Amino acid sequence: MPELPEVLTISRDLKKEALGKKISKVATFANYKLDPSNEYFNNYVVGSTVKDVSNVAKLITIKLSSEKYIATHLNMTGRLLYNTEDPYIKIRLDFDSGDYLNYSSVRMFGYFEVWDKEKLEKYKGGYAKTAIDKDLTLEDFIQGLKKRNSLIKQNLLDQKLVSGIGNIYANDALYMSKINPKRKTHTISNSEYKSLFENVQKIINEGIEHRGSTIDRYADLYGKPGSHQNYFRIYGKKNHKCKDCGTQITFEKVQGRGTFYCPTCQKENITPSLF
DNA sequence: CGGGGCTCCTGTGCGC
DNA sequence: TGCGCACAGGAGCCCC
Numbered sequence: 102m103p104e105l106p107e108v109l110t111i112s113r114d115l116k117k118e119a120l121g122k123k124i125s126k127v128a129t130f131a132n133y134k135l136d137p138s139n140e141y142f143n144n145y146v147v148g149s150t151v152k153d154v155s156n157v158a159k160l161i162t163i164k165l166s167s168e169k170y171i172a173t174h175l176n177m178t179g180r181l182l183y184n185t186e187d188p189y190i191k192i193r194l195d196f197d198s199g200d201y202l203n204y205s206s207v208r209m210f211g212y213f214e215v216w217d218k219e220k221l222e223k224y225k226g227g228y229a230k231t232a233i234d235k236d237l238t239l240e241d242f243i244q245g246l247k248k249r250n251s252l253i254k255q256n257l258l259d260q261k262l263v264s265g266i267g268n269i270y271a272n273d274a275l276y277m278s279k280i281n282p283k284r285k286t287h288t289i290s291n292s293e294y295k296s297l298f299e300n301v302q303k304i305i306n307e308g309i310e311h312r313g314s315t316i317d318r319y320a321d322l323y324g325k326p327g328s329h330q331n332y333f334r335i336y337g338k339k340n341h342k343c344k345d346c347g348t349q350i351t352f353e354k355v356q357g358r359g360t361f362y363c364p365t366c367q368k369e370n371i372t373p374s375l376f
Numbered sequence: 377c378g379g380g381g382c383t384c385c386t387g388t389g390c391g392c
Numbered sequence: 393t394g395c396g397c398a399c400a401g402g403a404g405c406c407c408c
């Protein structure tokens with residue numbers, strides 16, 4: 102569900118709310134099983150204080166005074182809710198301030214677990230810098246993508262190359278840069294990559310400004326929707342015409358993911374230009 | 377290791 | 393109107 106803008110909206114608010122607060126109680130609902138165990142939560146979560154809230158790619162991490170980390174991936178339908186309820190709460194953490202944090206999940210794809218530092222470091226090692234990381238260079242971006250012999254859209258979604266981009270922002274960034282989602286990565290010129298790199302960052306920063314995109318279930322820490330869905334360039338616009346050229350927008354599955362593009366502006370077969 | 381395909385699960389919305 | 397079948401923001405795993 103959430104891509105980087107949604108993850109950052111939630112993790113930044115959670116840091117503001119929970120930093121320094123002590124967790125007094127953990128409860129589960131709907132027979133939800135804690136991972137690794139109830140005992141582990143009792144030993145390392147209950148009685149601990151929140152030291153930091155951050156993220157690794159789309160994973161939200163809560164550093165505890167016990168030196169363990171709550172690692173939660175919301176995946177498609179998860180939510181973190183502060184002093185807020187919904188019908189799908191699986192885990193509730195109570196703070197001694199009287200405030201509480203709920204973990205909610207509909208499709209049960211995500212998780213809310215306690216990890217030690219070693220496990221978190223290992224996870225970090227498997228993921229790339231986020232698309233808006235100041236240390237991510239255009240060269241990193243191009244080299245990572247070019248070494249793959251597969252479609253650009255699929256690789257934009259690969260969190261091991263660049264992290265934080267999901268299906269919505271990938272569709273919009275490719276449209277903005279006029280790159281067909283089905284082009285192979287090595288057919289894309291450096292100037293096209295430069296444009297794509299800039300537009301990926303632009304679209305993610307816009308998403309952050311708008312506190313995320315709410316299509317269906319995404320809500321922020323307070324249960325409120327984001328507004329970036331009102332600014333989509335092409336995602337979800339199946340029956341619309343391209344704003345630039347008037348062509349009917351194409352919708353099809355690419356590697357199993359819903360994909361929107363303008364067949365005129367985002368040409369599939371392009372002779373690589375010289376640069 | 378890269379690539380493709382399948383799968384986890386529930387709710388919703390569309391088409392027949 | 394009602395039912396059944398896609399389809400959904402993600403990513404891990406397995407097989408070639």
